[in-house]
Amino acid sequence: MLEIKNLHAKVGDTEILKGLDLTIEAGKVHAIMGPNGAGKSTLSYVLSGRDGYEVTEGSVLYKGKNLLEMEPEVRAGEGVFLAFQYPVEIPGVSTMNFLKAAVNSVRKYRGESEFDAMDFLKFVREQTKILNIDDDMLKRAVNVGFSGGEKKRAEVLQMAVLSPAFAVLDETDSGLDVDALRIVGEGVTALRSPERSMLVITHYQRLLDYIVPDVVHVLADGKIVDTGDKNLAIELEKNGYANYVEAAA
Amino acid sequence: MNAAVSDTVDQVQSVEKYKYGFVTDIEADQAPKGLNEDIIRFISAKKEEPEWLLEWRLKAYAHWLTMEEPDWPKVNYPPIDYQDSYYYSAPKSSEDGPDSLDDVDPELLETYEKLGIPLHEQEVLAGVKNVAVDAVFDSVSVATTFKDALAKEGVIFCPISEAVKEHPELVKQYLGSVVPYSDNYFATLNSAVFTDGSFVYIPKGVACPMELSTYFRINASNTGQFERTLIIADEGSHVSYLEGCTAPMRDENQLHAAVVELVVLDDADIKYSTVQNWYPGDENGVGGIYNFVTKRAACRGKNSKVSWTQVETGSAITWKYPSCILQGDNSVGEFYSVAITNNYQQADTGTKMIHLGKNTSSRIISKGISAGKSQSTYRGLVKMMPKAEGSRNYTQCDSLLIGKECGAHTVPYIESRNKSAKVEHEATTSKIGDDQLFYCRQRGISEEEAVALIVNGFCREVMQELPMEFAVEAQKLVGISLEGSVG
Numbered sequence A: 001m002l003e004i005k006n007l008h009a010k011v012g013d014t015e016i017l018k019g020l021d022l023t024i025e026a027g028k029v030h031a032i033m034g035p036n037g038a039g040k041s042t043l044s045y046v047l048s049g050r051d052g053y054e055v056t057e058g059s060v061l062y063k064g065k066n067l068l069e070m071e072p073e074v075r076a077g078e079g080v081f082l083a084f085q086y087p088v089e090i091p092g093v094s095t096m097n098f099l100k101a102a103v104n105s106v107r108k109y110r111g112e113s114e115f116d117a118m119d120f121l122k123f124v125r126e127q128t129k130i131l132n133i134d135d136d137m138l139k140r141a142v143n144v145g146f147s148g149g150e151k152k153r154a155e156v157l158q159m160a161v162l163s164p165a166f167a168v169l170d171e172t173d174s175g176l177d178v179d180a181l182r183i184v185g186e187g188v189t190a191l192r193s194p195e196r197s198m199l200v201i202t203h204y205q206r207l208l209d210y211i212v213p214d215v216v217h218v219l220a221d222g223k224i225v226d227t228g229d230k231n232l233a234i235e236l237e238k239n240g241y242a243n244y245v246e247a248a249a
Numbered sequence B: 001m002n003a004a005v006s007d008t009v010d011q012v013q014s015v016e017k018y019k020y021g022f023v024t025d026i027e028a029d030q031a032p033k034g035l036n037e038d039i040i041r042f043i044s045a046k047k048e049e050p051e052w053l054l055e056w057r058l059k060a061y062a063h064w065l066t067m068e069e070p071d072w073p074k075v076n077y078p079p080i081d082y083q084d085s086y087y088y089s090a091p092k093s094s095e096d097g098p099d100s101l102d103d104v105d106p107e108l109l110e111t112y113e114k115l116g117i118p119l120h121e122q123e124v125l126a127g128v129k130n131v132a133v134d135a136v137f138d139s140v141s142v143a144t145t146f147k148d149a150l151a152k153e154g155v156i157f158c159p160i161s162e163a164v165k166e167h168p169e170l171v172k173q174y175l176g177s178v179v180p181y182s183d184n185y186f187a188t189l190n191s192a193v194f195t196d197g198s199f200v201y202i203p204k205g206v207a208c209p210m211e212l213s214t215y216f217r218i219n220a221s222n223t224g225q226f227e228r229t230l231i232i233a234d235e236g237s238h239v240s241y242l243e244g245c246t247a248p249m250r251d252e253n254q255l256h257a258a259v260v261e262l263v264v265l266d267d268a269d270i271k272y273s274t275v276q277n278w279y280p281g282d283e284n285g286v287g288g289i290y291n292f293v294t295k296r297a298a299c300r301g302k303n304s305k306v307s308w309t310q311v312e313t314g315s316a317i318t319w320k321y322p323s324c325i326l327q328g329d330n331s332v333g334e335f336y337s338v339a340i341t342n343n344y345q346q347a348d349t350g351t352k353m354i355h356l357g358k359n360t361s362s363r364i365i366s367k368g369i370s371a372g373k374s375q376s377t378y379r380g381l382v383k384m385m386p387k388a389e390g391s392r393n394y395t396q397c398d399s400l401l402i403g404k405e406c407g408a409h410t411v412p413y414i415e416s417r418n419k420s421a422k423v424e425h426e427a428t429t430s431k432i433g434d435d436q437l438f439y440c441r442q443r444g445i446s447e448e449e450a451v452a453l454i455v456n457g458f459c460r461e462v463m464q465e466l467p468m469e470f471a472v473e474a475q476k477l478v479g480i481s482l483e484g485s486v487g
């Protein structure tokens, strides 16, 4: 599904990713853990094509295609989704309208028919029920005045309606209390399927109790420095990142 | 690509950008070029006007000759040669005015069809509220729909030239009573040479059963359009009125100097909406309409109300300040405005709220969006007169900038001569954030669509004031007018 080789990327003049290798098979969930500033969000932006994140070396193949030469909206059409660490506010645009614009854009890209207003409402309501989201949120402007937990749930809702083949979740657990964490975690787990891969970025192990990963990586100083199964996450929780940070430095 | 090919491609692209840019090939009856007393007599004779109206026109013309073009708006344009324009142009087929829709020239019907304006009464979809339309083509009204249905309620909706003949007492009483012939340079010019426009009278206690609308279309080249609209809402009546405007793409600048007068009596209200989409000129600033318009409402009665809503996306230059004179006690004035400028467009627009009566209130919500190399100015006046006891105003001016080469300016004048009156003013300036654009694009929404979405969100407070029937069209227009503004 995704094959990253020797990826180097800089922001401004600073190199942040320094030779990152990562392969994710279809249907697998990989977790990336690492200290603050390791380059986790940078990786998510490089994969989704944000301006200002310049790839200087290496390659990323997605479904056999060169991901790096696609515009962000093309990547979305091809099935790449990013749940943002800090979701962005769009004043005056209702969440419902935003979802509809997004879903119809990717459906158009994928050669599927666009939803009309009624069908779309039905479709969204099915998803909000699963994620335990109050339909009232759909009327509110995108992320405006949302609590931390609401923002993260809205991100997962967007993921659900856009039906991506590859989703990156950047610290989707941050700012959530225990109940919200469970709902979000179960919501994401419900979206697992043999056709869908995920890259779950997190600082803490607790999210991985709900989204049980197939593979866990440690990212430090712009490189993958360790790889293991879900037990690696538990070890990390106990011992912290100090060893990796020292080794990388 | 060779020059000829790229020329053609450019042309095709610009046609797509402004889809109303076509010209209707129709035989026109024109007055000779230029402006003088004879031309005014010609117009008046064409319209078979009574003597008093001709005299009023001539008085305005004599006054205009003594006036100077205003130079205070923040807009730049080369001097206008008022002798190099036609002041009267009418499609030949409408010489005597059509008696019914069946008499309207098919070429004209087709034009309005292309513009998306229904002139066939029977084609209105089930479940959709009817909209009565007055279609003004260059200097004359070519069709008015649903006249009979409206007449049953006593509502008069017709071309103003027809009202002069059929309802002279109303026209004589109210014409120039809100915007006098000596008001300002462009209004005075309009008083001398106005050709057509709409007339509306809503009788006492009647809620107009449908939306009324006028579509203005400039077709002939080198022709100024000078329409005059007069709406009277008698005691306890209600009406919602919408005007839309388009023009062909031409390299020359064409002058549009309209006057709109609203008169509102006790307990009556008028909701006046504008979707202004005159040709804005090309991306190098060549051509486009000069839109110099005077709009004013007199809230004469107690508890009367006027709400102006405007979505201004077109014109090379826009110069207009729809205003309210709040004379009746407890009267209310509202101004909701979206002004979008792109490329080399210039807009200097805003409102005047003049509080005369007790407990009058006004609300101003202005959203200016500037892109390209355009300049947008909000200019507003709030005046509390000595007798405006307990009156209030709230003003909110928000500007959104797209790119680095455009400008947004806010010029609020506040004058309070009554201590109990309250005036509040808020203003913000912001930019479309890269983070917002990226967020949208990550969700599959193209950059242009994202801009349209974000800008429509920014304007929501104003857009939601538009009648339902027109809101969707206006939202699309926002997107179209900002095409090419990013990337």
Ligand SMILES: Nc1ncnc2c1ncn2[C@@H]1O[C@H](COP(=O)(O)OP(=O)(O)O)[C@@H](O)[C@H]1O
Pocket: A011, A012, A014, A016, A034, A035, A036, A037, A038, A039, A040, A041, A042, A043
């Ligand atoms: N836009 C930016 N401009 C400059 N430096 C940045 C920018 N974004 C991230 N960085 C730097 O890149 C490094 C990695 O950041 P980030 O990818 O956000 O880490 P993580 O998500 O792992 O906490 C940090 O040192 C951070 O300061």
Ligand SMILES: [Mg+2]
Pocket: A040, A041, A042, A085, A170, A171
């Ligand atoms: Mg991060």
